Amino acid sequence: MHTPIVLTENVADTMIALVLASARRVVEVAQRVKDSEWQNSIPNNGFGIDVHHKKMGILGMGSIGLALAQRAHFGFSMQILYHARHQHQDAEQRFHATRCELDTLLRESNFLCISLPLMTETHHLTGQGQLAKAKMKPSAMLINAGRGPVVNEDALISALQQKALYAAGLDVFEKELLPTSSPLLTMPNVVALPHIGSATQETRYGMARDAVDNLIATLSGNVQKNCVNPQVLAQRSKQRGG
Structure with a gap:
């Protein structure tokens, strides 16, 4: 069923939800409350990271990327960077977005948000070479609500284990359903959703x-x-x- 237009706003909403949940450690700290571990104050190791006034890097600037940029720019005063095959004048004029090379996007972004279709040239576009410590900030977060195989999942797991990334927010995976043995499911800094981008x-x-x-x-x-x-x-x- 090919109905892309009706999905745009909700997928962008889902990506913003993943940004907030990953940065503010929402799932992790909410579980502490449910487990009766809420003390007088949250310990330092429960602190999250600010979202506002950060840099969002969008990989792909189609309709979903544009809707995401709108939310990040106006809602959180973020600086928008993007990498795409073609210049997107609408994004640049409306949201002051800056088109850049992939290496620059990786190096500068606080939130790397993937909004690409799955094609031969995008398969594993984000892999070991892109997720290495030398390429991204250790405080950066990867957000994917596009297509799972755009990200090399083994490389992502390795980057998270080596603390080359702060966190990941994922609504899609290389293999769905995600195997119960996946290390992603045991990582407290991973927000994993069951492909709910359109689930309203x-x-x-x-x-x-x-x-x-x-x-x-x-x-x-x-x-x-x-x-x-x-x-x-x-x-x-x-x-x-x-």
């Missing part, structure tokens, strides 16, 4: 509505919205006309 009542209704609209349009020969391969339709239409 309103969005799932919108996805179903778009799917029905797509089906009706296809049967009527008037496919315009959410078409993945318009060139194939054009070719078939030409063949029928001939």
